[in-house]
Amino acid sequence: MTRVCSCNNGTKSKLPIVQKIKKKYAKRFRKPIEVFLFHAVTEEYDEKQNMLIDWSQTEDFKKHIHVLKRRYTFVSLEEVYRKLNSRIPRWRRYAALTCDDGFSSVLDVLPFLAKEGIPVTLFINPKYLDGVSHREGYAENQQYITHDQLWALTSPLLTVGMHGYEHDDSTKKTAEEFCRSVEKCKELLQSHPRFVPYYAYTGGRHSDLTQQILHHKGIIPLMVRGKSNTKYYGAIERRPIDSYYWEKTLSLIGLSNEK
Numbered sequence: 001m002t003r004v005c006s007c008n009n010g011t012k013s014k015l016p017i018v019q020k021i022k023k024k025y026a027k028r029f030r031k032p033i034e035v036f037l038f039h040a041v042t043e044e045y046d047e048k049q050n051m052l053i054d055w056s057q058t059e060d061f062k063k064h065i066h067v068l069k070r071r072y073t074f075v076s077l078e079e080v081y082r083k084l085n086s087r088i089p090r091w092r093r094y095a096a097l098t099c100d101d102g103f104s105s106v107l108d109v110l111p112f113l114a115k116e117g118i119p120v121t122l123f124i125n126p127k128y129l130d131g132v133s134h135r136e137g138y139a140e141n142q143q144y145i146t147h148d149q150l151w152a153l154t155s156p157l158l159t160v161g162m163h164g165y166e167h168d169d170s171t172k173k174t175a176e177e178f179c180r181s182v183e184k185c186k187e188l189l190q191s192h193p194r195f196v197p198y199y200a201y202t203g204g205r206h207s208d209l210t211q212q213i214l215h216h217k218g219i220i221p222l223m224v225r226g227k228s229n230t231k232y233y234g235a236i237e238r239r240p241i242d243s244y245y246w247e248k249t250l251s252l253i254g255l256s257n258e259k
């Protein structure tokens with residue numbers, strides 16, 4: 001339906017057509033950016049060590065990265081944020097890679113990612129550094145990266161973000177509890193030389209309140225709603241690429257495993 005603009009002497013406004021053109025233009029000249037998420041990567045699945053939905057077999061993970069590399073130019077998360085806030089046309093398809101939970105197995109894939117020139121952001125729960133991640137509903141013995149291992153990671157291809165002090169549901173906390181958890185998480189991680197003020201919600205669970213709190217603190221939130229990003233609308237969207245989700249994500253982005 002065409003709208004009539006009151007400041008236009010009653011002539012019909014072309015706003016809807018302009019919007020359509022803008023949308024078409026935006027899609028063509030500002031390609032959506034994908035941010036992918038993975039968790040544990042090991043040679044074999046062990047139900048005592050891994051959660052099936054948060055796990056990839058090492059060779060499969062490498063194959064999946066190669067498939068994505070054929071389409072996307074991988075950049076850092078900070079670069080994604082800059083691009084989403086920029087009006088400069090994006091001719092290429094960009095993507096970033098993130099890893100949640102800081103399981104120690106990530107150390108085994110970092111050399112591969114470095115060789116491929118792929119930046120990665122690790123989202124850490126500092127409560128579990130130097131220990132195991134005890135989380136309700138999760139495997140009992142997911143070995144976490146240690147403090148020393150994490151602080152030894154200083155490659156320019158790597159950044160460290162926040163995933164909450166512990167791995168719990170931010171929407172079940174009061175504003176004060178969530179604030180305290182974020183502050184504690186930040187306090188324990190910000191001395192890392194590659195720290196960035198990005199916060200990946202545990203399980204993607206968030207609310208308007210948690211969003212307001214993070215924005216107030218100048219922290220950039222990350223979701224897991226299986227969407228791509230066209231602009232920065234107050235959060236960065238991600239898609240999981242752990243083996244359990246791989247085929248679904250592949251179909252959502254319109255890619256196939258074939259060469």
Ligand SMILES: [Zn+2]
Nearest residue numbers: 100101202203
């Ligand atoms: Zn997590």
